Amino acid sequence: MKTLVLGATPNPQRYAFAAANKLVKHGHEIVNVGIKQGEVAGAPILNGTPAMEEEVDTVTLYVGPKNQEPYYDWLINEVKPRRIIFNPGTENAELSMLAHKAGIETETGCTLVMLSSGHY
Numbered sequence: 001m002k003t004l005v006l007g008a009t010p011n012p013q014r015y016a017f018a019a020a021n022k023l024v025k026h027g028h029e030i031v032n033v034g035i036k037q038g039e040v041a042g043a044p045i046l047n048g049t050p051a052m053e054e055e056v057d058t059v060t061l062y063v064g065p066k067n068q069e070p071y072y073d074w075l076i077n078e079v080k081p082r083r084i085i086f087n088p089g090t091e092n093a094e095l096s097m098l099a100h101k102a103g104i105e106t107e108t109g110c111t112l113v114m115l116s117s118g119h120y
Contacts, residue, residue, distance in 0.1 A: 001029075002054055004079060006071065007062030007090075008032030008045045015087065016040075016062035019111045023060075026115050031056065049074035060085045060111045065092040076102045085111055 003023050007016045017040055023030050024041040032045040059081045076098055083105035096106045114120040
């Protein structure tokens with residue numbers, strides 16, 4: 001199963017960059033989606049709301065709440081992950097509520113910490 005990194009960026013100073021690389025290092029397949037061009041951890045950054053050809057287990061968010069709304073329908077009705085991880089600064093009660101209504105688990109936490117501690 002794959003992890004979708006929403007807010008992916010080729011900027012090595014950003015947490016999304018670190019998370020994508022750490023996910024791959026820990027053996028997870030990733031799909032990068034963001035507004036930037038380029039690639040991270042060997043996977044291209046897809047723009048917009050691309051069709052998902054494979055099942056996505058987890059979405060890890062690196063997009064602030066103000067910029068999440070355009071992704072709501074796509075995440076809930078097309079990506080349909082098992083869970084969404086709200087990393088620090090991405091917490092969003094509205095998206096969390098929509099996810100729960102659709103049977104999607106949500107977690108508030110840090111993907112980097114979860115991977116380091118074996119709780120991913």
